[in-house]
Amino acid sequence: MIDRRLIQNFDWLLLLLTCAIMTVGLATLYSALFSGGEVHSAVLKRQLYWLGTGLLVMILIFSIDYQWFERFAYPAYVVGILLLVAVLIFGKTVSGSKRWIDLGLVVAQPSELMKPLLVIALARFFARQEKRGGYRIRELWLPALMILLPVALVVMEPDLGTAALLLAIAVSVILFVGVKPSSLMLLGGFALGCLPLLWFLMKGYQRQRILTLLDPGRDPLGAGYHIIQSKIAVGSGKFWGKGFLQGTQGQLRFIPEHHTDFIFTVLAEEWGFVGSMLLLALFLCFLLRCLNVARRSRDQFGTLLAFGTTAIVFWHVVVNVAMVLGMLPVVGIPLPLVSYGGSSAVATLTCVGVLLNVSMRKFVFQK
């Protein structure tokens, strides 16, 4: 039953790039977990286990024709929403917010799952009603609802970083399908107009949080401290870096979360500008390859699906690196395939699976 062309069309380069990033990630994680001559091997093993699981999920994902995704786009979206509601009710509270839910076998973050599900749902919506010359506002109320519902639920967790990311991904897709210039300006104006309103709706501590996000200097003992330490770590790497396992900032635990959200500092410190550039180049090649998949897809759904999936990875990489380099406020966004974390690893490899899926089936319709 397996079409020979499926294998012919398999995007080996994309898989290779994925594996390359994973390898760099594991090496960096090894170094991040290295302290006083010992490696915290339990964490490393868990990460290997998660990457393995992610690869299995990836294989599963690309073996199913993505037409099925289109068919089940909405039910899957509803399941995602239900999980987000469930996490608010039954979720585990970790440092003040409910993000995790115990699914029996694993503890997972439904907000991670929501990103691909939202992309699939949007792709289906826009694939079915193509519009020349862009959409008008009144044609966008349904996707707007589809986007704002999960965003609002994630805001309630509260996880403002992930909510913003969801929004960025969805907006990327909408801008890609095209909005009439006049409508676009109107929407942009409306969004700007909403900001003060949102401000007044927020509680005091939430405002404080936003202010801190905008200006880390407001919180020199929390986020501001992370930023300074992060910049020292990155900067001290200079051109060639201090060498593998030779970093001091990360290993001396100046940097909190240095094996999760701030892992890029470890790489930058030990491998310097050369190493950082290499990883960024790998990510850039990966993303361009992904866009290529989107461009060459056989149908509009495939294009949008691949594009949206690419947007997920893109925003994660950019927000994380920009945060570590002190260009964006500190938000809890991991670096895909490099940061330690099960949900992130599986979610990213799921994305890769989707992209491989679309690329494999680009010519099937000619059969």
Next chain:
Amino acid sequence: MIGQNSSSINGERLRFQVVVYLVVSVFVVLLLRLWFLQIIKGESYRHLSENNRIRLEDVPPTRGIIYDRNGRILVDNRPAFKLALVPADVRDMEHTLGKLGRILQVEKPELEEKVQSAPRGAPFRPILLSRDMNRDQVAAVETHRFNLPGVMVQIEPRRSYEMPSFAAHLIGYLGEIEEAQLKDKRHQGYKLGDYLGKYGVEMEWEEELKGVRGGRQVEADAVGRQLSVLREVAPEPGHNLVLTLDTQLQLRAENALKGKSGAIIAMDPTTGDILAMASSPAFDQNQFVRGFTAGEWQAIVDNPLHPLENKAIQGQYPLGSTFKPVVAAAGLASGLINPETTFTCNGEYQLGNQVYRCWKKRGHGKIALHQALVQSCDIYFYQLGQKLGIDIMSEYAHRFRLGSRTLIRLNNEAGGLVPTAQWKLRRFGVPWQKGEDLVTAIGQGFLLATPMQMAVLYAAIANGGKFLKPRVVLRVEDPDGGVIKNVNPEILGNLNLNPGTISFLQDALEGAVNELHGTGRAAQMRGRLRTIKVAGKTGTAQVVRTAEDVEEEGDENETPYEYRDHAWFVAYAPADEPEIVVVALVEHGGHGGSAAAPLVREVMEEYFRNRPPVQEAKLGPAASR
């Protein structure tokens, strides 16, 4: 799709091109930023990473000061010198710990253990070795500073209780936060090693007192010396509290209890202000801040007189005759007796084959309610109790708010116990006995109350029926003395008795102190204060039923301590316009009239001797500060 026209395909190609440009340019921006950090500023960051360490230091807030009602400082803060060690900066741990051990005069293994038990993987987090060094120790550490890299001396505010053991139970003390408390949501923002209120006002007003922690980013060199403070968030001091306590009165109450076990409460029956609350034996709160040696702690825990218990609100005692006014009110209000109803007392009363005695062996003869209260005749109340039965008595006991907490804002308040027939059956599986009606009517048996409940009860008789919530804190102030919150007097309920009944009780209580055969004559004030009439009631609460076995007089000192009766006296003054209610309870003190009434008198005399002119008293301490 097939059939797509070329313009659409071109449009899509254009769109992808734009996307590619955008993605590439974002990455170029990131790369430029990396270039800036790693190449242009790389050298200075490398220098920072190698030579200097930036770390976070907490700046603890100063805890609120506690004043008495006249603005006198009761609890303050003093600077304390802490010694801490940053493991990552220590060159030779052996040598350093040895030296510090000699300076601090502790064994080296003890310090080693502290270093070992610190969380691993945080070599820059200071480990606390001493909380409170004395001057010599500070000087010694500073002298050897250069041979002791990684050792730091920090100054921290430390709680200081100005008068050792003064109002210890009311003010309470601080203690280090426990790990279980840290996990509790209510204690968000606390860190291991923080102090928080664990008893009394310090505990109940923790939120107001604690303040907000500050912190600073400190740049230190490789030896751990502080080079500069990069950023600082100033701590916010806690709010100050002005207590209702009157220092002079409190000292007098504590003095009166010296060598005894028991409690004295002085309360304003118009506002509920606690003017004095003493529980004896007490403890030195400073010891809780300093830390105990194992022996000291054991001595406190093993003390049979329970110094840590606040007997004023935690101690539950049989009421003895101080309960009689409640029974009298029940009799009058239920209409079963009137003031003229008489019973005959010939020293004993028989019910079934049990004989119940009056405290006065010869008996009181034919007696009406007023004299029965004045002379505290047991036989009268046996018969009244028999008429009323337990259920009516307990109904009235509840009306007088026995059996429920007074809601004073202090921890561990007990609610006492008001028995009913049903309660006894449920609790013991034994039905209520007729004889127990009699015993309950004179405040014995299962009935239990705290001195605080009695103060509130007698305050209600004194003020015409209002139950006041005891008030411990007058107001909360900011560090500059501005009022943040006034704690207003609160009326929790009303007695709902007809005014005649209340004034009958008031007359009887006045009689008990001032009439010829009154049991509370020892509470009369002396000298020029003699004109101020006291009204009150004695109580002698049996610990074990000794009526049959022990002779009435002359045997008190032969009874073993733990079998001696508790002595009560509850009073208010001036009888016609009450300003103060005083309760004294002396555990195993013997007779209320002889053991407790003089203590009440002492406190009252102190109060009236220093009493400011009436108007100023009503204005409160603001005028005098």
